[in-house]
Amino acid sequence: MTQRTSTAAILSRAPLHPERFAYACAATIFLGAVLLFQVQPMIGKMVLPWFGGSPSVWTTCMLFFQVLLVGGYAYADLLGRWRSRRAVAIVHAILLLSTVCLLPITPDAVWKPDGQANPTWYLLLLLGVHVGLPYFLLASTGPLLQNWFARVYPQRSPYRLYALSNAGSMGALLSYPFLVEPTLNTVWQGWMWSGAFVLFAIMCIGLAFSFQRQSNLEQSTTSNSKSKKKLTSSQSTEQDKPVPNEGASISWAHRVLWIVLPAFACVMLLAVTNYLCQDVAVSP
Secondary structure (H helix, E strand, C coil): CHHHHHHHHHHHCCCCCHHHHHHHHHHHHHHHHHHHHHHHHHHHHHHHHHHCCCHHHHHHHHHHHHHHHHHHHHHHHHHHHCCCHHHHHHHHHHHHHHHHHCCCCCCCHHHCCCCCCCHHHHHHHHHHHHHHHHHHHHHHHHHHHHHHHHHHCCCCCCHHHHHHHHHHHHHHHHHHHHHHHHHCCHHHHHHHHHHHHHHHHHHHHHHHHHHHHHHHHHHHHHHHHHHHHCCCCCCCCCCCCCCCCCHHHCCHHHHHHHHHHHHHHHHHHHHHHHHHCCCCCCCC
16 A cells, blocks of 8 residues: 555656657757857857957857866766766756856946956956856756756667757857847847746756656656566666666777867867957957
């Protein structure tokens, strides 16, 4: 009787239907990618005139975004290794709620440089205060939700979500100069982006706790099936299905290429952008 009661309690707080969870992952990743790549030209347009609009200013902005992008990926990798889904959900939800409290991202006029501080460090501080945490969490969304997807659906490939993320990124980069910038001033841009981030945070928090409840449901289902089928004690539970470890089949040459090729692409991006800005006005 007790076992049936506990199972009913878990089912009453059951996670999203499997297909709905997949669709929610896709929608959240797409929205996160749009916000991730739209905030870069947006915040750049807001602060570049304050610092003179030199090529070094935009290069500093790019450096900031690239470093936080790597940090977001590292954070997603760290959470993906945690066994406790409850801890993952709580930590990520706390960070998202903290970020919502810091909105909107539009910097106030008091942040305009006075000419005495080092412009590079002051610009990094300004970006860190206004878009640091939002950008960090948005950067972690793609790999983190792909990890959740792979653990909920171990037989399905999560890489279509990566393609969806790329589509959202491209859409953001194309929509800003042709749609957002011509129709909205920077203040409205900041408010619209912040409102979209609140929606993103709600979706992501819902997914996090649905992911955690999925673990409870799997644990209950596995326990019931063991009692009915009298499985041997050597069989492991499915409380947290680990992502298949294929690291042993990956050569060091591939690992080095994974680091070198993206690094080379980032270097070329900064170099070409800086070169073009020598003769063209710096404008996102």
